[in-house]
Amino acid sequence: MGEAARAAARALAHAPTVQKADALRRAAAALREEADAILAANLADMGRAGAAGLGAAMLDRLRLDPGRVAAMAAGLETVAALPDPVGREIAAWTRPNGLRFAQVRVPLGVIGIIYESRPNVTADAAALCVMAGSAAILRGGSEATASNRAIHAAFAHGLAAAGLPEAAVQLVPTADRAAVGAMLAARGLIDVIVPRGGKALVARVEADARVPVLAHLEGLCHVYVDRSADPAKARAIALNAKLRRTGVCGAAETLLIDAATPPALTAALLADLLAAGCELRVTPDLLGLDPRLRTAAAADWSTEYLDAILSVATVDGVAGAIAHVERHGSHHTDAIVAEDSAAAARFLAEVDSAIVLHNASTQFADGGEFGFGAEIGIATGRLHARGPVGLDALTTYKTVVRGDGQVRPG
Amino acid sequence: MGEAARAAARALAHAPTVQKADALRRAAAALREEADAILAANLADMGRAGAAGLGAAMLDRLRLDPGRVAAMAAGLETVAALPDPVGREIAAWTRPNGLRFAQVRVPLGVIGIIYESRPNVTADAAALCVMAGSAAILRGGSEATASNRAIHAAFAHGLAAAGLPEAAVQLVPTADRAAVGAMLAARGLIDVIVPRGGKALVARVEADARVPVLAHLEGLCHVYVDRSADPAKARAIALNAKLRRTGVCGAAETLLIDAATPPALTAALLADLLAAGCELRVTPDLLGLDPRLRTAAAADWSTEYLDAILSVATVDGVAGAIAHVERHGSHHTDAIVAEDSAAAARFLAEVDSAIVLHNASTQFADGGEFGFGAEIGIATGRLHARGPVGLDALTTYKTVVRGDGQVRPG
Numbered sequence: 001m002g003e004a005a006r007a008a009a010r011a012l013a014h015a016p017t018v019q020k021a022d023a024l025r026r027a028a029a030a031l032r033e034e035a036d037a038i039l040a041a042n043l044a045d046m047g048r049a050g051a052a053g054l055g056a057a058m059l060d061r062l063r064l065d066p067g068r069v070a071a072m073a074a075g076l077e078t079v080a081a082l083p084d085p086v087g088r089e090i091a092a093w094t095r096p097n098g099l100r101f102a103q104v105r106v107p108l109g110v111i112g113i114i115y116e117s118r119p120n121v122t123a124d125a126a127a128l129c130v131m132a133g134s135a136a137i138l139r140g141g142s143e144a145t146a147s148n149r150a151i152h153a154a155f156a157h158g159l160a161a162a163g164l165p166e167a168a169v170q171l172v173p174t175a176d177r178a179a180v181g182a183m184l185a186a187r188g189l190i191d192v193i194v195p196r197g198g199k200a201l202v203a204r205v206e207a208d209a210r211v212p213v214l215a216h217l218e219g220l221c222h223v224y225v226d227r228s229a230d231p232a233k234a235r236a237i238a239l240n241a242k243l244r245r246t247g248v249c250g251a252a253e254t255l256l257i258d259a260a261t262p263p264a265l266t267a268a269l270l271a272d273l274l275a276a277g278c279e280l281r282v283t284p285d286l287l288g289l290d291p292r293l294r295t296a297a298a299a300d301w302s303t304e305y306l307d308a309i310l311s312v313a314t315v316d317g318v319a320g321a322i323a324h325v326e327r328h329g330s331h332h333t334d335a336i337v338a339e340d341s342a343a344a345a346r347f348l349a350e351v352d353s354a355i356v357l358h359n360a361s362t363q364f365a366d367g368g369e370f371g372f373g374a375e376i377g378i379a380t381g382r383l384h385a386r387g388p389v390g391l392d393a394l395t396t397y398k399t400v401v402r403g404d405g406q407v408r409p410g
Numbered sequence: 411m412g413e414a415a416r417a418a419a420r421a422l423a424h425a426p427t428v429q430k431a432d433a434l435r436r437a438a439a440a441l442r443e444e445a446d447a448i449l450a451a452n453l454a455d456m457g458r459a460g461a462a463g464l465g466a467a468m469l470d471r472l473r474l475d476p477g478r479v480a481a482m483a484a485g486l487e488t489v490a491a492l493p494d495p496v497g498r499e500i501a502a503w504t505r506p507n508g509l510r511f512a513q514v515r516v517p518l519g520v521i522g523i524i525y526e527s528r529p530n531v532t533a534d535a536a537a538l539c540v541m542a543g544s545a546a547i548l549r550g551g552s553e554a555t556a557s558n559r560a561i562h563a564a565f566a567h568g569l570a571a572a573g574l575p576e577a578a579v580q581l582v583p584t585a586d587r588a589a590v591g592a593m594l595a596a597r598g599l600i601d602v603i604v605p606r607g608g609k610a611l612v613a614r615v616e617a618d619a620r621v622p623v624l625a626h627l628e629g630l631c632h633v634y635v636d637r638s639a640d641p642a643k644a645r646a647i648a649l650n651a652k653l654r655r656t657g658v659c660g661a662a663e664t665l666l667i668d669a670a671t672p673p674a675l676t677a678a679l680l681a682d683l684l685a686a687g688c689e690l691r692v693t694p695d696l697l698g699l700d701p702r703l704r705t706a707a708a709a710d711w712s713t714e715y716l717d718a719i720l721s722v723a724t725v726d727g728v729a730g731a732i733a734h735v736e737r738h739g740s741h742h743t744d745a746i747v748a749e750d751s752a753a754a755a756r757f758l759a760e761v762d763s764a765i766v767l768h769n770a771s772t773q774f775a776d777g778g779e780f781g782f783g784a785e786i787g788i789a790t791g792r793l794h795a796r797g798p799v800g801l802d803a804l805t806t807y808k809t810v811v812r813g814d815g816q817v818r819p820g
Contacts, residue, residue, distance in 0.1 A: 403770030
């Protein structure tokens with residue numbers, strides 16, 4: 001599979017934008033035409049998963065319906081309309097000896113995606129890889145085998161209809177558990193692995209990979225409300241950051257409140273969250289504000305709840321907030337709410353996270369919200385890409401040097 | 411050491427440019443002041459290495475003299491004068507909802523350098539890391555222990571004189587062989603490992619690292635002379651690419667000659683190289699041109715000689731050259747000599763190497779020649795950095811989002 005992918009990657013690397021976009025639009029059409037087969041396959045997966053006792057949340061992730069298939073197809077059309085990163089000049093300069101340098105985006109090559117139950121990843125990830133000029137090797141969860149095969153078949157029909165090699169997107173037979181190990185060890189055949197899934201999956205990939213990994217670890221995101229915060233902004237942002245969706249990596253897990261915040265604002269922040277059904281685990285100084293408050297345990301400051309639970313700490317100004325985030329955060333996404341521009345500037349500069357926000361919700365941690373159109377995940381590592389991984393981050397670059405016969409002296 | 415480095419990295423990340431530059435200039439001064447101690451330490455290393463039977467090439471790499479110490483000091487001053495990448499805006503955009511996005515360069519954090527005999531790496535690598543705002547953990551070769559300690563001591567004096575933490579640059583006790591393994595496994599403490607040394611070292615690092623690696627593998631570089639080549643440019647470039655220095659990674663190892671090249675140019679190319687003392691291993695069709703030519707063996711096409719030896723193949727035009735490079739090259743640096751702009755464009759687009767050149771010598775594969783001022787190596791991986799790794803490639807970025815109370819709908 002690795003060698004077939006490499007050959008396909010060579011063809012994709014020089015495929016014109018219109019051909020890649022055509023493949024994605026034809027794949028979208030195939031998804032719509034083959035929706036019945038996809039839904040039947042998904043029903044079979046759901047039956048097996050139900051019999052195996054999968055939890056309700058997992059079953060919901062696995063489940064497809066006509067709306068979800070339509071959304072998958074629309075997603076491919078969105079990616080097809082994105083600007084092609086391949087060939088784009090990143091930088092250009094000329095040296096005193098007349099040599100002209102240009103850094104130009106080129107495809108990564110072969111991208112391995114290892115993911116869990118959501119079958120839509122099969123189409124989304126394939127589309128991003130193809131548009132970025134790379135071949136994809138997909139290894140989905142075993143519970144979604146039939147769904148993934150049906151979606152992959154539709155995608156392959158789109159590739160073939162556009163004259164691109166079907167090996168541009170290959171699906172690993174998911175029954176084969178050894179396949180994950182083989183992918184992680186496939187240095188030279190796979191250029192980068194992108195894991196998409198829960199902590200256990202990402203941890204295994206990071207521990208065993210011999211291939212570079214663009215990983216997304218947990219999002220332990222903070223909202224810090226400074227003493228200078230505008231009360232309306234603080235209340236809206238705290239509520240949205242925690243509760244818009246609690247299961248996404250950009251959801252806030254800890255609210256930090258400046259000890260010098262006006263008591264009325266602190267009370268209102270907690271009252272809003274409680275009224276919206278959020279459980280609050282707080283530092284002892286806040287307990288008196290409401291009988292429903294509980295004392296946070298030490299573990300709460302480093303727990304990614306992904307649920308309607310929030311830890312709340314009083315901190316000593318922006319310095320205290322930065323120290324708390326540094327100690328407990330996951331360097332994913334953190335926000336400050338403040339009208340004091342010096343406090344905001346300090347927070348934005350000193351919090352070492354992939355995404356730092358001023359007066360905006362942490363739930364904007366998303367490739368679509370960044371304007372990337374689509375993303376394959378949010379990278380929390382420090383190398384290559386940091387934050388939402390869109391088409392650009394799925395490329396690398398080469399340096400093209402143009403001369404007129406220059407040789408190097410000395 | 412990892413934790414001390416992490417703490418130092420936090421201080422360095424926000425150190426002003428003038429303070430970092432001051433530290434490097436003071437370290438340069440300390441190298442000059444402590445030159446006697448450094449040379450004495452080096453003499454001791456040389457004595458031990460000679461007794462242990464180290465080869466002449468290794469001994470030359472290990473050897474310091476007043477000129478080399480002066481060059482090391484001057485190198486630090488060069489890095490001190492480079493533009494600081496930290497805080498530089500890479501991109502900025504605004505979304506329809508009013509959110510303002512900016513990608514800003516930030517330090518990588520803690521950089522581990524694992525290197526072999528050249529003691530000057532101790533100063534060079536430390537300077538680049540500090541200027542890029544990162545802490546360095548250095549593990550030099552055991553044969554250079556005393557030299558590295560003396561150089562490191564001088565560097566530490568410079569850091570201290572500038573008010574920066576001495577733990578910003580730490581030297582691993584080189585007697586401890588387990589240290590390399592510990593560095594390679596130090597995920598979370600070391601953010602990236604840069605190996606500098608021979609194939610065996612780089613291979614070990616790539617095989618065992620649990621930390622991301624910016625590696626430089628071999629440079630199997632090609633010069634392709636197209637039928638449309640200007641004869642003077644072709645002769646000058648072939649000679650320079652192979653022989654300016656044979657031991658650098660950008661030295662050409664294979665000359666590809668278009669079968670349709672005028673016979674006079676082919677003969678002149680080979681005669682020039684033979685006259686300059688280069689051994690040539692050629693495809694059989696070229697044997698008749700000179701009695702000193704030998705037939706290349708299959709292994710020659712994938713051998714990095716790093717010596718005055720060159721393999722020479724006749725190929726079928728630019729397509730044949732691209733196929734040869736794809737099959738045998740190491741994706742490092744490859745050049746085309748051609749006046750035909752279509753042939754050049756095709757070569758530059760289709761050869762998937764970190765550096766591709768048109769009408770210029772492969773020996774320009776160097777951070778200094780790129781205008782980067784200094785480099786820590788040439789990355790041959792595909793992620794993060796590709797080609798010479800200067801200050802910019804030693805940073806990562808974060809996204810700063812500025813709003814006015816925006817929350818995410820839906």
